[in-house]
Amino acid sequence: MIKHILVAYDGSAPADKAYAFALDLAKKYGADIHVIAVARPPEFGDDVETAAILENSVKHYEKILAPLKVQAASQGLNPHFKVVVGHPAEQIIYRAEEYKADLIVMGHRGKTLFERLRLGSVSKHVIHYAHCAVTVVR
16 A cells, blocks of 8 residues: 655656656555655865855755645645755655655656766666665656
């Protein structure tokens, strides 16, 4: 039985599909939904620069999460939204454990090809290390 769903959201088209999929599952199973967006800190930079970048990233994700609240409310759902800071795969896995998620839902590909090559696939890391089922939506 699915009681808690964690959705990893980055604003990409696959993330939109994953969110819609998670809303559908939540309605069918009466599950709670937690949606997280992960602001990634820069690898290099001084403290002032890093703080400014993170602040802008958090504001950006809060802005792109706002329409998702409306979408869920129109379907009678009330997900929990949170912007967190860190490495995306690590944060997704950590938050899934924190929220006692039965299922993680995420998009197949997020941002750019360069990020995937440099960092590896976030979904691949999540599938490998998650304590619960992971659905990757294409």
